[in-house]
Amino acid sequence: MPIWNIRYGTPVPPDTAPPLVGTDRVLAVLTELAGHADGASLEELTRAVASPKPTVHRALASLCRFGLAARNGHGRYVLGDEFLRLAFAHHEARPDHLRIAPVLTALTERYGETAHYAVLDGHTVVYRAKVDPAAGALRLSSTVGGRNPVHSTAVGKLLLAYALPDDDAAVTAWVGDRPLPQRTPHTLTSAEALAAELRTIRAHGYAVDDQENEPGIVCLAVPVFLTSPTRPSGAVSVSAPVSRTPLATLVAEVRAIRATVEAR
Structure with missing residues (x-):
């Protein structure tokens, strides 16, 4: 998936995208997960968001703490049930x-x-x-x-x-x-x-x-x-x-x- 401009919701070419830092990296990982219905490995997410593996792992840990991401039975990361609950509840309302x-x-x-x-x-x-x-x-x-x-x-x-x-x-x-x-x-x-x-x-x-x-x-x-x-x-x-x-x-x-x- 392309790196997304979080503010405008548009894809940014990888060679022109600014480095991801702080909360932008967490949001980039969350956005990338949305494109992997069957889950994504840490290595796949690291490549997709062009960030070091330890920092991507910390971003995933933050998302998992809040239920926005989870690991499935195969050890791959997926969107968490809490994220889906929030999204559907907001949409229905x-x-x-x-x-x-x-x-x-x-x-x-x-x-x-x-x-x-x-x-x-x-x-x-x-x-x-x-x-x-x-x-x-x-x-x-x-x-x-x-x-x-x-x-x-x-x-x-x-x-x-x-x-x-x-x-x-x-x-x-x-x-x-x-x-x-x-x-x-x-x-x-x-x-x-x-x-x-x-x-x-x-x-x-x-x-x-x-x-x-x-x-x-x-x-x-x-x-x-x-x-x-x-x-x-x-x-x-x-x-x-x-x-x-x-x-x-x-x-x-x-x-x-x-x-x-x-x-x-």
Whole structure:
């Protein structure tokens, strides 16, 4: 896993990341553990966070004391039960999660596809809630708490359209000098293309992902106004395999999708 910028939640290239010290090292170890569902050895964690083995061991000892990490039966380190309890308790208590859950359930039952609720966080979106279709249907790999790039997702582009002024220069400044990763052959990779897309989104009031983030997956997103009548708190999307639900089918349902969100 890449070293993460704890403040902004974005990966930092190893050759440009500052040395980890103090609490940053503990948090880096905790973050790295989250990427190893089957656990990680001390040696693996030492390499991943680029720190001396004794200091990583001390960080793990601190996490274990508070129940945030533990050693499994194979001697590998995993996230602790207390960490999971805190994370799930906090997530379940979030007002937006509680208020949006019936919307996602209604959309999934109606269309038989996955529904998400996501919020904007810098250059990424974070999935706060997700409802999958009934057992047996194809499920997407997205996870609650997971991130995806703004520029390649329907939820991201929609929220960015509201967050930025209707000005190409604002989009150029937002992109800056960092490249927009090309997730698929359909991904928008220039500030000019993204600015044009945001204009279309503002005109129509919804956004689409036409296999831009993941091959074979399409998505339509609409805004959710939980705390303000003009600035969305997040976005709800319906995502589907294009072979089963073409994008045109989702677009034809945009009024019904928006009505489901607004009614609840």
